[in-house]
Amino acid sequence: xxxxxxxxxxxxxxxxxxxxxxxxxxxxxxxxxxxxxxxxxxxxxxxxxxxxxxxxxxxxxxxxxxxxxxxxxxxxxxxxxxxxxxxxxxxxxxxxxxxxxxxxxxxxxxxxxxxxxxxxxxxxxxxxxxxxxxxxxxxxxxxxxxxxxxxxxxxxxxxxxxxxxxxxxxxxxxxxxxxxxxxxxxxxxxxxxxxxxxxxxxxxxxxxxxxxxxxxxxxxxxxxxxxxxxxxxxxxxxxxxxxxxxxxxxxxxxxxxxxxxxxxxxxxxxxxxxxxxxxxxxxxxxxxxxxxxxxxxxxxxxxxxxxxxxxxxxxxxxxxxxxxxxxxxxxxxxxxxxxxxxxxxxxxxxxxxxxxxxxxxxxxxxxxxxxxxxxxxxxxxxxxxxxxxxxxxxxxxxxxxxxxxxxxxxxxxxxxxxxxxxxxxxxxxx
Amino acid sequence: xxxxxxxxxxxxxxxxxxxxxxxxxxxxxxxxxxxxxxxxxxxxxxxxxxxxxxxxxxxxxxxxxxxxxxxxxxxxxxxxxxxxxxxxxxxxxxxxxxxxxxxxxxxxxxxxxxxxxxxxxxxxxxxxxxxxxxxxxxxxxxxxxxxxxxxxxxxxxxxxxxxxxxxxxxxxxxxxxxxxxxxxxxxxxxxxxxxxxxxxxxxx
Numbered sequence: 048x049x050x051x052x053x054x055x056x057x058x059x060x061x062x063x064x065x066x067x068x069x070x071x072x073x074x075x076x077x078x079x080x081x082x083x084x085x086x087x088x089x090x091x092x093x094x095x096x097x098x099x100x101x102x103x104x105x106x107x108x109x110x111x112x113x114x115x116x117x118x119x120x121x122x123x124x125x126x127x128x129x130x131x132x133x134x135x136x137x138x139x140x141x142x143x144x145x146x147x148x149x150x151x152x153x154x155x156x157x158x159x160x161x162x163x164x165x166x167x168x169x170x171x172x173x174x175x176x177x178x179x180x181x182x183x184x185x186x187x188x189x190x191x192x193x194x195x196x197x198x199x200x201x202x203x204x205x206x207x208x209x210x211x212x213x214x215x216x217x218x219x220x221x222x223x224x225x226x227x228x229x230x231x232x233x234x235x236x237x238x239x240x241x242x243x244x245x246x247x248x249x250x251x252x253x254x255x256x257x258x259x260x261x262x263x264x265x266x267x268x269x270x271x272x273x274x275x276x277x278x279x280x281x282x283x284x285x286x287x288x289x290x291x292x293x294x295x296x297x298x299x300x301x302x303x304x305x306x307x308x309x310x311x312x313x314x315x316x317x318x319x320x321x322x323x324x325x326x327x328x329x330x331x332x333x334x335x336x337x338x339x340x341x342x343x344x345x346x347x348x349x350x351x352x353x354x355x356x357x358x359x360x361x362x363x364x365x366x367x368x369x370x371x372x373x374x375x376x377x378x379x380x381x382x383x384x385x386x387x388x389x390x391x392x393x394x395x396x397x398x399x400x401x402x403x404x405x406x407x408x409x410x411x412x413x414x415x416x417x418x419x420x421x422x423x424x425x426x427x428x429x430x431x432x433x434x435x436x437x438x439x440x441x442x443x444x445x446x447x448x449x450x451x452x453x454x455x456x457x458x459x460x461x462x463x464x465x466x467x468x469x470x471x472x473x474x475x476x477x
Numbered sequence: 478x479x480x481x482x483x484x485x486x487x488x489x490x491x492x493x494x495x496x497x498x499x500x501x502x503x504x505x506x507x508x509x510x511x512x513x514x515x516x517x518x519x520x521x522x523x524x525x526x527x528x529x530x531x532x533x534x535x536x537x538x539x540x541x542x543x544x545x546x547x548x549x550x551x552x553x554x555x556x557x558x559x560x561x562x563x564x565x566x567x568x569x570x571x572x573x574x575x576x577x578x579x580x581x582x583x584x585x586x587x588x589x590x591x592x593x594x595x596x597x598x599x600x601x602x603x604x605x606x607x608x609x610x611x612x613x614x615x616x617x618x619x620x621x622x623x624x625x626x627x628x629x630x631x632x633x634x635x636x637x638x639x640x641x642x643x644x645x646x647x648x649x650x651x652x653x654x655x656x657x658x659x660x661x662x663x664x665x666x667x668x669x670x671x672x673x674x675x676x677x678x679x680x681x
Contacts, residue, residue: 116628
């Protein structure tokens with residue numbers, strides 16, 4: 048953990064625990080005090096509106112389902128003259144990210160996005176962007192890779208890029224997608240950070256299903272998100288170099304500064320989220336949202352859209368007297384190890400709901416299981432950990448499937464052990 | 478137990494992509510104005526850029542928060558709308574229909590004449606079949622892609638055929654009040670005529 052973050056740990060934890068049991072932003076819209084125009088928007092629509100209000104300078108596009116709708120909206124906004132944006136169509140995702148990289152290096156607020164195999168095709172360019180400390184924002188509408196290659200959501204595409212030093216997190220409602228867009232730009236553009244951000248949302252579940260979104264006033268957005276100030280931007284009148292070829296003896300310095308930037312994001316995220324809450328009258332906790340965890344003995348650990356359905360399932364299981372809760376990380380990178388370790392140490396059993404597949408990895412589950420298991424390593428009395436492989440291929444996780452997970456966790460909490468490290472939802476023999 | 482009404486509208490790709498969606502949008506907006514919880518969405522697997530290939534548009538209207546929001550399809554719809562009647566010749570549009578359901582078709586024909594395209598199993602479940610000359614009432618079929626692929630529709634909702642269909646569905650099912658549908662559709666006259674002129678054959 049970064050030094051600055053250590054001082055703030057207690058405070059952040061207190062803030063997080065305070066949120067216990069509250070229905071988080073964008074879920075129970077009636078209990079919120081937000082002010083603004085209420086619209087029915089999909090996650091894509093919400094992001095497009097947020098980008099317009101963030102007054103982005105350059106957008107680089109290449110079509111692929113399901114994220115395309117956001118670019119459709121942006122191009123229409125540009126055509127109607129509502130948004131003064133340089134709209135550049137890439138020749139592929141690799142070129143698309145290159146365009147965003149160049150724009151950001153020149154000091155522009157740049158936006159790009161992709162889905163599924165498109166995210167992978169741009170793989171080479173992620174590290175140069177974060178290495179150049181260019182605060183590009185990328186929207187990822189999750190889609191399966193090939194195979195199965197369908198339009199459904201798996202997080203494998205975005206999670207495969209998790210170690211490229213991009214800020215990364217998932218929205219679980221269109222409202223959160225709107226809010227994240229603004230928050231991510233401010234985090235990434237903070238001089239202590241200067242890192243690109245992946246603003247992820249589940250394909251179809253969040254990208255294509257409209258929910259209520261409160262669009263705030265431009266005045267509030269301007270107050271929250273100042274214009275980008277990027278030092279050493281490329282300028283023909285003041286030539287300088289970016290991303291030079293280094294000698295082996297110079298590389299470690301660059302890597303160490305990048306680590307510092309990522310770890311330095313912890314206090315920035317905390318500040319930005321608090322600032323967002325005070326300006327927009329919302330209730331976000333910086334790193335982890337807890338749902339009905341107040342006296343929970345076992346919890347589901349879910350990143351992304353399925354947390355929306357899980358909350359209803361938890362309500363029903365609670366009615367039956369089950370002591371179940373939901374832990375939802377708002378950021379995957381940086382991973383809030385200490386905050387999560389403190390929260391997770393209170394439970395007897397944890398079930399990570401994986402919507403990705405880490406073939407051959409430790410415990411043969413998904414990528415989040417690895418992160419959670421590592422987080423638990425520093426706790427003396429470790430809770431039982433298992434994983435639920437669900438939603439693969441973009442399959443919807445139904446309420447009864449969450450009930451099944453609840454039963455498995457209740458048993459694991461009671462017995463202090465679990466039969467399997469991963470349960471495949473819908474399969475009874477794997 | 479929450480009572481949720483599921484509506485599936487069958488339309489043709491490109492030509493009726495927006496009008497089909499508008500049927501759902503007008504109905505959900507009307508229901509929302511009455512305090513219902515609503516959801517209107519496209520079928521994710523149908524590719525709406527294929528001309529005249531059938532597409533499905535969905536709506537869910539409930540008296541409580543909709544918990545199955547993420548399910549891709551309405552597997553057990555209560556109301557079926559058919560914006561292009563010839564689709565019924567090739568596809569069992571009523572598959573999965575709940576008992577006591579409604580079928581509303583855009584056609585100049587009498588409802589009795591179209592009943593033969595509904596298989597026996599589904600026919601038994603129908604409470605009423607109805608026809609409305611939606612194309613006669615509102616000949617406009619606006620082709621606008623702004624609302625496709627999860628993006629926000631920036632054109633007016635319910636300008637043409639979709640308004641008449643939505644009015645007819647409200648009249649047949651009693652799901653939402655006449656005033657609400659009229660208020661939700663950009664073409665108020667078409668919605669009103671759809672509501673008033675729909676021909677209903679009650680089956681049980």
